[in-house]
Amino acid sequence: MAVPAASAQLGARLTGVLELPERLEALIGPMRERASRLVEARVVGGRTVPPPELEEWLAATFGSVDAVREQRIVKVTNPATLESTIFAPLRVRRPIDGPARGADLSAEIAATEGDPFCHPETGTPAEPLGRLRGARVVTGANAALADAHHAVIVFDTHDPLGFDAELVLDVLETGRAWAERARADDPEAANYLLVWNCLWRAGGSIVHGHAQALLGAGRHYEQIDRLRRDVAAYAARHDGDLVEELVAVHRSVGLSIEMADGVTLVANLTPRKERELLLVGSAGMEETDPRFADALARTLVAYRDRIGVRSFNLAVWRPPLGADTTRDAAWDAIPPMVRLVDRGDPFSRPSDIGAMELYGTPIVGSDPYDLTEALR
Numbered sequence: 001m002a003v004p005a006a007s008a009q010l011g012a013r014l015t016g017v018l019e020l021p022e023r024l025e026a027l028i029g030p031m032r033e034r035a036s037r038l039v040e041a042r043v044v045g046g047r048t049v050p051p052p053e054l055e056e057w058l059a060a061t062f063g064s065v066d067a068v069r070e071q072r073i074v075k076v077t078n079p080a081t082l083e084s085t086i087f088a089p090l091r092v093r094r095p096i097d098g099p100a101r102g103a104d105l106s107a108e109i110a111a112t113e114g115d116p117f118c119h120p121e122t123g124t125p126a127e128p129l130g131r132l133r134g135a136r137v138v139t140g141a142n143a144a145l146a147d148a149h150h151a152v153i154v155f156d157t158h159d160p161l162g163f164d165a166e167l168v169l170d171v172l173e174t175g176r177a178w179a180e181r182a183r184a185d186d187p188e189a190a191n192y193l194l195v196w197n198c199l200w201r202a203g204g205s206i207v208h209g210h211a212q213a214l215l216g217a218g219r220h221y222e223q224i225d226r227l228r229r230d231v232a233a234y235a236a237r238h239d240g241d242l243v244e245e246l247v248a249v250h251r252s253v254g255l256s257i258e259m260a261d262g263v264t265l266v267a268n269l270t271p272r273k274e275r276e277l278l279l280v281g282s283a284g285m286e287e288t289d290p291r292f293a294d295a296l297a298r299t300l301v302a303y304r305d306r307i308g309v310r311s312f313n314l315a316v317w318r319p320p321l322g323a324d325t326t327r328d329a330a331w332d333a334i335p336p337m338v339r340l341v342d343r344g345d346p347f348s349r350p351s352d353i354g355a356m357e358l359y360g361t362p363i364v365g366s367d368p369y370d371l372t373e374a375l376r
């Protein structure tokens with residue numbers, strides 16, 4: 001159905017993702033051209049017909065009955081990667097069954113003290129090459145390996161939300177040192193991935209603060225290998241740098257924050273789930289570069305303290321380690337990147353990931369413009 005301009009309808013709220021189509025329209029010259037290659041935004045209107053018996057409840061739950069009667073959704077797609085997100089603002093307010101509003105997260109975390117990671121020397125297997133110690137972390141082998149080399153990086157603090165900038169830097173540095181050590185022993189293994197699942201909601205099976213490092217041979221891990229393929233295809237088709245241009249598009253529609261020279265934070269226009277951030281360095285930069293590492297540390301602290309995120313997934317993407325001249329040249333255009341996503345209230349009973357996220361298009365309720373605003 002035809003939908004009137006969002007700004008006419010939304011009154012005071014002129015800055016949200018629902019207005020993305022107008023923002024894109026307003027771009028001119030090369031910025032517009034670039035955006036047309038990397039962002040499609042389509043606003044869809046929908047209507048519902050609530051029975052009178054439901055009106056009171058709808059008003060209390062969703063703010064007004066009209067908000068439920070007439071709805072507006074925006075579908076954003078990146079045609080170069082086919083990543084896509086459905087922004088459905090009303091869904092954030094969906095009622096959720098189950099207990100736990102007001103449940104005490106700190107108490108829940110404290111109750112697990114004494115877990116295996118509180119004494120990693122006896123609580124985790126060692127690796128054949130032994131443990132690596134950072135200033136505030138120590139490595140162990142993941143008891144259930146997911147690749148030939150798979151470590152847990154155990155923090156010195158039990159509380160997974162007790163991190164600070166120093167700890168984040170330590171994780172990056174220790175992870176990299178671990179990967180280099182493993183590769184020296186197994187030169188084929190060059191695909192390094194650092195991930196961090198904070199709390200059970202994000203898939204963390206142990207509460208104690210920890211990250212994981214993986215190193216494998218052959219193809220890189222699926223999602224980053226997909227990026228490599230898309231970068232190569234984009235270069236062939238448009239003679240352009242996909243990642244650099246994607247950052248530029250976010251900048252041109254007001255969704256970026258410059259963190260340091262050559263390091264940009266963007267609120268992703270096609271997030272996998274709520275409040276996804278991408279931290280993007282420059283091609284050739286190491287993920288341990290102080291500019292990138294410090295930007296990541298500040299971002300994570302702000303994610304926790306300013307946005308209030310409690311459970312998150314984080315992944316550090318980078319090209320394979322070392323200089324293999326036979327590898328796909330597209331890797332050279334891929335900078336270190338961090339993807340960071342909010343997994344929601346740790347006490348919420350329904351999972352945030354459903355069939356749409358796994359097999360359709362992710363549905364997101366939060367607005368990347370709110371996120372950018374809160375982090376500026």
Ligand SMILES: [Zn+2]
Pocket residue numbers: 112113114115116117118119157158208209
């Ligand atoms: Zn512990």
